[in-house]
Amino acid sequence: MSKVSLTVNGQACDLELDNRTTLLDALREHLHLTGTKKGCDQGQCGACTVIAGGHRINSCLTLAVMHQGDSITTIEGLGTPEKLHPMQAAFVKCDGFQCGYCTPGQICSAVAMLDEVKAGIPSHVTADLTSHPQLTTDEIRERMSGNICRCAAYSNIIEAISEVGRGEI
Amino acid sequence: MKFETPATENPIDQLKVIGKATDRVEGPFKTMGRARYAYEWHDVAKNPAYGYVVGSAIAKGRIRSIDLSLAKVSHGVLAIVTAENAGKLGKGEFNTALLLGGPEIQHYHQAVALVVAETFEQARAAAGQIRIEYEKAPGAFDLAAAKDSAPMADKITGGVAASKVGDFEGAFAAAPVQLDATYTTPDQSHAMMEPHSSLAKWEGDKLTVWTSNQMIDWGRGDLAKTLNIPKENVRLISPYIGGGFGGKLFVRADAVLASLGARAAQRPVKVALQRALMPNNTTHRPATIQRIRLGTTREGKITAIGHDSWSGDLPEGKPDGAVHQTRLLYAGENRMTATRLAVLDLPEANAMRAPGEATGMMALEIAMDELAEKLGIDPVELRILNDTQVVPDDASPPSKDDPQDRKGDTAANQAGKGKRFSQRQFIECLRLGAERFGWNKRSAKPAANRDGMWLIGQGVAAAYRGNQTTKSAARVRLDSRGGVIVETDMTDIGTGSYTVIAQTAAEMLGVPLNRVLVRLGDSSFPVSSGSGGQWGANCSTSGVYAACLKLREMVAQKLGVSATDAVFSDGRVRVGDRDVPLGEVAGSAGLVAEDAIEFGKLAKEYQQSTFGAHFVEVGVHVATGETRVRRMLAVCAAGRILNPKAARSQVIGAMTMGVGAALMEELAVDKRLGFFVNHDMATYEVPVHADIPHQDVIFLDETDPISSPMKAKGVAELGICGVAAAVANAIYNATGVRVRDYPITLDKLLDGLPDVA
Ligand code: FES
Numbered sequence A: 001m002s003k004v005s006l007t008v009n010g011q012a013c014d015l016e017l018d019n020r021t022t023l024l025d026a027l028r029e030h031l032h033l034t035g036t037k038k039g040c041d042q043g044q045c046g047a048c049t050v051i052a053g054g055h056r057i058n059s060c061l062t063l064a065v066m067h068q069g070d071s072i073t074t075i076e077g078l079g080t081p082e083k084l085h086p087m088q089a090a091f092v093k094c095d096g097f098q099c100g101y102c103t104p105g106q107i108c109s110a111v112a113m114l115d116e117v118k119a120g121i122p123s124h125v126t127a128d129l130t131s132h133p134q135l136t137t138d139e140i141r142e143r144m145s146g147n148i149c150r151c152a153a154y155s156n157i158i159e160a161i162s163e164v165g166r167g168e169i
Numbered sequence B: 001m002k003f004e005t006p007a008t009e010n011p012i013d014q015l016k017v018i019g020k021a022t023d024r025v026e027g028p029f030k031t032m033g034r035a036r037y038a039y040e041w042h043d044v045a046k047n048p049a050y051g052y053v054v055g056s057a058i059a060k061g062r063i064r065s066i067d068l069s070l071a072k073v074s075h076g077v078l079a080i081v082t083a084e085n086a087g088k089l090g091k092g093e094f095n096t097a098l099l100l101g102g103p104e105i106q107h108y109h110q111a112v113a114l115v116v117a118e119t120f121e122q123a124r125a126a127a128g129q130i131r132i133e134y135e136k137a138p139g140a141f142d143l144a145a146a147k148d149s150a151p152m153a154d155k156i157t158g159g160v161a162a163s164k165v166g167d168f169e170g171a172f173a174a175a176p177v178q179l180d181a182t183y184t185t186p187d188q189s190h191a192m193m194e195p196h197s198s199l200a201k202w203e204g205d206k207l208t209v210w211t212s213n214q215m216i217d218w219g220r221g222d223l224a225k226t227l228n229i230p231k232e233n234v235r236l237i238s239p240y241i242g243g244g245f246g247g248k249l250f251v252r253a254d255a256v257l258a259s260l261g262a263r264a265a266q267r268p269v270k271v272a273l274q275r276a277l278m279p280n281n282t283t284h285r286p287a288t289i290q291r292i293r294l295g296t297t298r299e300g301k302i303t304a305i306g307h308d309s310w311s312g313d314l315p316e317g318k319p320d321g322a323v324h325q326t327r328l329l330y331a332g333e334n335r336m337t338a339t340r341l342a343v344l345d346l347p348e349a350n351a352m353r354a355p356g357e358a359t360g361m362m363a364l365e366i367a368m369d370e371l372a373e374k375l376g377i378d379p380v381e382l383r384i385l386n387d388t389q390v391v392p393d394d395a396s397p398p399s400k401d402d403p404q405d406r407k408g409d410t411a412a413n414q415a416g417k418g419k420r421f422s423q424r425q426f427i428e429c430l431r432l433g434a435e436r437f438g439w440n441k442r443s444a445k446p447a448a449n450r451d452g453m454w455l456i457g458q459g460v461a462a463a464y465r466g467n468q469t470t471k472s473a474a475r476v477r478l479d480s481r482g483g484v485i486v487e488t489d490m491t492d493i494g495t496g497s498y499t500v501i502a503q504t505a506a507e508m509l510g511v512p513l514n515r516v517l518v519r520l521g522d523s524s525f526p527v528s529s530g531s532g533g534q535w536g537a538n539c540s541t542s543g544v545y546a547a548c549l550k551l552r553e554m555v556a557q558k559l560g561v562s563a564t565d566a567v568f569s570d571g572r573v574r575v576g577d578r579d580v581p582l583g584e585v586a587g588s589a590g591l592v593a594e595d596a597i598e599f600g601k602l603a604k605e606y607q608q609s610t611f612g613a614h615f616v617e618v619g620v621h622v623a624t625g626e627t628r629v630r631r632m633l634a635v636c637a638a639g640r641i642l643n644p645k646a647a648r649s650q651v652i653g654a655m656t657m658g659v660g661a662a663l664m665e666e667l668a669v670d671k672r673l674g675f676f677v678n679h680d681m682a683t684y685e686v687p688v689h690a691d692i693p694h695q696d697v698i699f700l701d702e703t704d705p706i707s708s709p710m711k712a713k714g715v716a717e718l719g720i721c722g723v724a725a726a727v728a729n730a731i732y733n734a735t736g737v738r739v740r741d742y743p744i745t746l747d748k749l750l751d752g753l754p755d756v757a
């Protein structure tokens, strides 16, 4: 067992955890923040995506004890019922989900992904590495491919992200 | 209410709410992460224990010994459930293999133990300490090897296993143009994003299970049967389901083991199947081998059409119904279909999205493309030329009192001759699709188009899927403030049930959508159709229609007027010059109506089906053979579309699964050891964002009054039927390489690609 302190969605959390506890299980089973989903528990699906220190990560692939002092944003930290985050609102409007199980991961991933593009980080499909990447649909598709949606709302998710991205970039 | 005559004008036809592209009512919950799935009920069971499943390491044989001694003393362990200590268990009506194996093992990764511990980490660690010695028995794992000795199946879903009309053999032999080709489709996995999960809690002899299940009442019955307890003692709760696609139609090991674990540990227990266990532990779509024979006149009229299909399953299992659509889609005087079922010792084969047609159309619609090329006829035109407005082969389902039906013999088929489709806008789908897609720009000659390193091709395929109807009940409450609550055990597996049910109640009672609260997925609610076979939306909303009709009558009765004179709108009811808020009529006690829709003989008198056409453009890389889908269009004729936004999402999801089937999805069978090798989400490849372009869907304007009072039909499975063949045909058009063995991976194309120039 180890003590670990995290800041989750702006709130300080002190936990005492089995060292083997993933960040994902710390969130879901210990903090009862079940918005972050477990699809595979082995880094293959993206359902567990959260934003840690500004970067999107698969929370099933990292132990909670490795995040001492880190700031974590989960889906619960993005918007409120009264005021959805623009990405959440765009997903609702564009029907960017069906069963909803991949959705929190898609949304967290999309939010952090836009920041990556903003920061000028290239992707596999960026043609010119010396100029700032553009937010084309091909760029979004490439950058979002770690988030599987078996219901396959892909076409709609791309619309939702493009809509938010156009406003931001 | 009984639905026995075609629907006439009714309140749904107002289309004030129904037919609108409304956002999903549960959308904010899902996008905020507040929708609660089976593993997430922290408030109902404060301190649940965690279960971890151990799967069999052999495919067939026996457990010789099982040593729990180390696991039992492992940290935090509360109980270990095995077949030895679980007591006598039954088998669910919908299950083929037992959900807890031992000592006999029926398939690889069949559950053999559940370790229950204080934490997930402890349960997992202890599971690794269980030592099992097995005694392997030889098994059959190779469909191709078992094919020739496979006997005729008893039946397929929705019909007899084999059928004959006219003289197929004679007509085929005499046909001036013939096609005789064999196609194979692999085993496929549902790979829904939420693993099968359950939280079980006992209170005395009463069991409540929060689970992830498409068919609440089937699940309740089968869980009770498996545990040998009365059905009344079981409650299932499943308001949100993270995808199913047929993989959650039935009770699976998570629910049974969580229940047994909770009994043993005397504490609520939750269990999620580990991802790597799912493909072998649960069900899958079986592989098929399909032989298609088509004989035509020189002008392209089909005179003989034959479809043989082979699949495999465990003893007492079921065949894939791949021949189903071949009885109904194209004309032709002389016909045959036959379904053979081999016994295989692979995991349990069962339903996956559009079982039957999904695989059958993968073969039939390549065959039609091959035939078109032989005839030198455009593939769209060939399909139009062979349209039929009557059912060519009415091979009805077998019934106990009619032994003839079992054989699907000619006499039975004659009786069905002339049976019509309730609606059949197949030609319209093809024509409109061809126009919108720009089909006339396609070159009939393969490998004729190039864009840099990419060979470009277009393909078309028909879409066909039956429309099934089944009883569905609902309860509707009206409160004193005019709010409406709908309760039914219907499930929303991503299909939009919450939304279309809310729309139905709002339309029927004339209240705004936001005054309707829909509660689903609880076995304490009236029994619905559940979600399967694309019947959910049409049947469950029809059940809600029936209950609302009853509620309208109650309101009218309270006002002392006839329900037909009352107008329900804007939250008020008007009769003559009386105009009263609905809530006022309901009074402080409120009003509650419960009813069910029951479908009668219309389902037998008419063939109810949904039709469509898929158009696909691909690019195939001339050097690597990589296929990229560039454009996709589906045109669907599926009755009234209750919510075009949700319906479109169902169709694009199905189209994507069809791309998966065409290009990548395959459970690889280890034929020596008898298991699916690629049993996780990295190795069982499904389409990701980068694989899927923007998708277009067009719904034809259609109402089907024979189907239901909603005049709707299913659409979620129509979308997958034919897509894979459209992709395959586009690849052929791009490259000139005809692949008859799915999935069409680059290794199957490389040898045939034109030279890189
Ligand atoms: S649950 Fe973490 S990637 Fe699938």
Ligand code: FES
Residues within 6 Å of the ligand: A096, A097, A098, A099, A100, A101, A102, A103, A148, A149, A150, A151, A152, A153, B193, B242, B243, B494
């Ligand atoms: S919405 Fe179901 S997996 Fe994406």
